[in-house]
Amino acid sequence: MRLSDIVGASGLVSWAEAGFLSAMVAVGLITVYTFARRNLDRFEQARFMPLVDDDPIVKKEDRDEHA
Amino acid sequence: MNVQMESFVYDDKVVRKFVLATVVWGIVGMLAGLLAALQLADPLFNFEIPWITFGRLRPLHTNAVIFAFAGNAIFAGVYYSLQRLLKTRMWSDLLSNINFWGWQLIIVAAAITLPLGITQSREYAELEWPIDIAITLIWVVFALNVFMTLKIRRERHLYVAIWFYLATIITIAILHIFNNLWVPATWTDSYSIYAGVQDAFMQWWYGHNAVGFLLTTPFLGLMYYYMPKAANRPVFSYKLSILHFWTLIFIYIWAGPHHLHYTALPEWASTLGMLFSVMLWMPSWGGMLNGLLTLRGAWHKVAEDPILKFFVVAVTFYGMSTFEGPLLSIKKVNYLSHYTDWTIAHVHAGALGWVGFLVFGMLYWLAPRIFQAELWSKKLSEVHFWVGTIGILLYIVPIYAAGLTQGLMWLTFDDAGRLAYPDFVETTQKLMPMYWARVVGGGLYITGTLMCAWNLLMTWKRRPATYEQTVHQAPALAPNVRPTVESPSDLEASGAHVANVAYRLEYFMKARWHARWEALPFFFSLMVALAVISASLFEIIPTFLIKSNVPTISSVTPYTPLELAGREIYISEGCYNCHSQMVRPIRAETERYGEYSKPGEFVYDHPFQWGSRRIGPDLHRVGGKYPDLWHLRHMKDPESITPHSIMPPFPWLLTEDLEYEKIPKFMLAMKRLGVPYDQGELDRAIDYARAQAKGIADGLVEQGETSGLENKKIVALIAYLQRLGTDIKKEPAAGTPAAVSH
Numbered sequence: 135m136r137l138s139d140i141v142g143a144s145g146l147v148s149w150a151e152a153g154f155l156s157a158m159v160a161v162g163l164i165t166v167y168t169f170a171r172r173n174l175d176r177f178e179q180a181r182f183m184p185l186v187d188d189d190p191i192v193k194k195e196d197r198d199e200h201a
Numbered sequence: 202m203n204v205q206m207e208s209f210v211y212d213d214k215v216v217r218k219f220v221l222a223t224v225v226w227g228i229v230g231m232l233a234g235l236l237a238a239l240q241l242a243d244p245l246f247n248f249e250i251p252w253i254t255f256g257r258l259r260p261l262h263t264n265a266v267i268f269a270f271a272g273n274a275i276f277a278g279v280y281y282s283l284q285r286l287l288k289t290r291m292w293s294d295l296l297s298n299i300n301f302w303g304w305q306l307i308i309v310a311a312a313i314t315l316p317l318g319i320t321q322s323r324e325y326a327e328l329e330w331p332i333d334i335a336i337t338l339i340w341v342v343f344a345l346n347v348f349m350t351l352k353i354r355r356e357r358h359l360y361v362a363i364w365f366y367l368a369t370i371i372t373i374a375i376l377h378i379f380n381n382l383w384v385p386a387t388w389t390d391s392y393s394i395y396a397g398v399q400d401a402f403m404q405w406w407y408g409h410n411a412v413g414f415l416l417t418t419p420f421l422g423l424m425y426y427y428m429p430k431a432a433n434r435p436v437f438s439y440k441l442s443i444l445h446f447w448t449l450i451f452i453y454i455w456a457g458p459h460h461l462h463y464t465a466l467p468e469w470a471s472t473l474g475m476l477f478s479v480m481l482w483m484p485s486w487g488g489m490l491n492g493l494l495t496l497r498g499a500w501h502k503v504a505e506d507p508i509l510k511f512f513v514v515a516v517t518f519y520g521m522s523t524f525e526g527p528l529l530s531i532k533k534v535n536y537l538s539h540y541t542d543w544t545i546a547h548v549h550a551g552a553l554g555w556v557g558f559l560v561f562g563m564l565y566w567l568a569p570r571i572f573q574a575e576l577w578s579k580k581l582s583e584v585h586f587w588v589g590t591i592g593i594l595l596y597i598v599p600i601y602a603a604g605l606t607q608g609l610m611w612l613t614f615d616d617a618g619r620l621a622y623p624d625f626v627e628t629t630q631k632l633m634p635m636y637w638a639r640v641v642g643g644g645l646y647i648t649g650t651l652m653c654a655w656n657l658l659m660t661w662k663r664r665p666a667t668y669e670q671t672v673h674q675a676p677a678l679a680p681n682v683r684p685t686v687e688s689p690s691d692l693e694a695s696g697a698h699v700a701n702v703a704y705r706l707e708y709f710m711k712a713r714w715h716a717r718w719e720a721l722p723f724f725f726s727l728m729v730a731l732a733v734i735s736a737s738l739f740e741i742i743p744t745f746l747i748k749s750n751v752p753t754i755s756s757v758t759p760y761t762p763l764e765l766a767g768r769e770i771y772i773s774e775g776c777y778n779c780h781s782q783m784v785r786p787i788r789a790e791t792e793r794y795g796e797y798s799k800p801g802e803f804v805y806d807h808p809f810q811w812g813s814r815r816i817g818p819d820l821h822r823v824g825g826k827y828p829d830l831w832h833l834r835h836m837k838d839p840e841s842i843t844p845h846s847i848m849p850p851f852p853w854l855l856t857e858d859l860e861y862e863k864i865p866k867f868m869l870a871m872k873r874l875g876v877p878y879d880q881g882e883l884d885r886a887i888d889y890a891r892a893q894a895k896g897i898a899d900g901l902v903e904q905g906e907t908s909g910l911e912n913k914k915i916v917a918l919i920a921y922l923q924r925l926g927t928d929i930k931k932e933p934a935a936g937t938p939a940a941v942s943h
Contacts, residue, residue, distance in 0.1 A: 180358055
């Protein structure tokens with residue numbers, strides 16, 4: 135028996151349906167995880183991550199003053 | 202407890218290099234696009250120069266803007282943000298430099314080979330096999346540097362932008378490898394291991410997801426980093442960004458087959474592609490709203506800040522494009538839009554609006570920081586914004602109109618039930634004013650890009666004599682301790698009467714699996730890879746393994762040696778950029794072109810040549826439609842045969858010699874792919890080819906053409922064109938050697 139026989143016997147519709155359902159289940163699980171209350175604090179902290187690493191912009195005048 | 206602080210300095214030198222490359226290649230790629238737009242408005246702009254003829258220039262334009270402009274911008278943005286989000290310098294400066302110089306060499310190689318007609322003809326993956334290998338190596342260098350930087354990071358949580366970067370790295374690697382499986386024939390020629398329907402499927406699995414994972418996910422990552430920075434506000438909803446990420450990863454990869462509606466691709470695959478494309482509305486709009494709502498309470502800043510203006514328009518175009526994409530994937534809409542300029546307008550709304558403006562916003566934000574000097578002119582960046590925005594509108598609005606005009610004219614019947622516009626060139630003529638408007642719009646957009654380049658150059662000139670190296674400090678990363686789970690269970694302690702399974706479920710949920718995975722980048726990446734691969738396999742396995750997908754046709758035989766050589770010329774000249782080879786089972790198409798295309802007709806087509814546009818008519822049934830002399834004169838001077846044609850002339854095909862000695866190599870590569878050429882055919886390939894060429898050339902002499910054409914490229918191309926779509930019209934000749942039966 136070849137792999138193509140197994141795939142062929144399973145039919146096209148079942149592949150499409152199984153794929154669709156698996157994607158839906160995955161999306162459902164992600165949604166539950168995302169909105170789980172226990173993650174709220176961690177996510178709230180993570181929101182600010184880009185804002186805590188700022189490099190200063192050096193103005194030309196400031197640099198000249200320090201030179 | 203004393204926390205040991207570690208000191209470190211970021212590597213901004215590599216960021217500066219990638220910024221420079223972004224601007225330089227952006228200008229080159231956009232100028233190539235402008236010239237291509239001029240060529241469509243008036244073929245005179247082809248200047249009869251082979252290297253810049255539309256068929257060769259268009260791939261140069263797309264590759265330059267995608268891989269050189271957007272690619273370098275991604276590297277610049279990632280190298281800057283990744284170091285800061287992980288509180289560490291890149292793992293290896295050497296790898297960063299190899300990444301930079303290697304990528305630039307690849308771009309230079311593309312800029313040389315594509316104008317020379319060295320191409321695999323797979324859209325957005327045209328580069329030949331040695332360059333494909335170079336891309337793989339450089340991508341591995343980039344990935345290694347990123348993963349090792351993750352390993353030495355000083356920040357436990359991976360911010361969502363990094364998730365998008367990781368998804369890009371992994372998925373692009375998968376797409377690039379599986380779309381570029383080929384058998385080389387020579388150093389500059391190779392054949393895809395897939396043929397016909399399966400090749401088309403793989404190409405658009407790649408093509409669609411290249412848009413998704415090179416022009417969407419990395420830029421979403423950049424949006425989630427640079428937009429909060431520019432607005433000085435945190436992202437609106439981190440939860441929404443996580444939902445955005447995972448739903449995009451799970452859904453995007455399925456949508457590729459929507460590029461092949463009504464073609465010879467099995468209908469189940471195209472329906473599945475449509476379904477998932479429509480579902481993409483959900484994550485895409487979630488991301489767009491998250492971006493725009495990040496500015497909640499900061500909208501007053503947008504009026505004053507050109508950087509925020511660029512970001513707002515970019516995200517708005519992201520929303521528009523991701524609304525329109527699913528719309529175009531609906532079969533009935535695609536029925537009208539496919540092969541028309543509607544797709545071009547859609548692509549450019551995304552490319553110019555979303556990608557381009559996000560890059561410009563990022564560059565203006567980065568410039569003062571990486572050059573350590575104030576932006577030279579905020580006013581000029583403001584002017585750039587308005588010129589660019591008007592340019593986008595002047596580009597896309599006429600091209601949307603052109604797409605609708607084309608689609609409707611192709612499909613319209615008169616009262617007598619005949620095609621209202623049977624002459625293809627009639628539809629082309631109608632588009633000319635819109636094509637000229639596009640030239641103006643594109644010109645304005647490039648003008649804006651030049652302003653950006655000037656502004657950045659002048660900012661760079663204000664840089665200090667030596668860049669200051671800011672020393673940052675952060676504690677070393679603590680070990681990733683597995684969260685403890687209280688025992689006995691809360692449920693048990695509360696005295697609730699529940700089954701044992703509930704205790705176990707509670708224990709499982711408290712383990713906070715995803716929180717741990719987020720801190721384990723390698724495991725997280727594995728999850729992303731699994732999501733992408735498993736989704737792909739749901740479509741790939743049945744497409745490749747169910748034989749009924751491609752019913753064979755006994756009269757379909759391999760190309761003759763001369764036809765194969767002609768096919769190489771067709772590919773090399775980039776004919777697929779303007780002509781499809783796929784008659785859809787739609788009455789307007791069968792009336793215009795003939796019998797609709799069957800999957801079994803393409804089993805020897807390595808690579809497939811279905812194309813994605815009809816700047817000129819479909820060619821699948823062109824075989825036998827016109828005499829050889831018509832083809833010769835048409836290639837020499839299209840307008841003399843078809844007045845008002847915008848096809849460029851190809852006079853060099855009548856003077857350049859056909860390389861007969863390469864034909865056995867082409868056939869051998871095909872044989873390795875399973876095309877049934879026997880050894881005798883391979884041994885006598887050149888003789889067969891010369892005999893067929895002589896027959897065509899003698900016929901041309903009889904009709905008044907000069908002699909000596911049997912050694913020229915034109916006879917091979919004529920042989921190929923005359924073969925197209927003719928197999929189903931003939932009876933299979935039993936016992937005839939496959940390759941010489943014509």
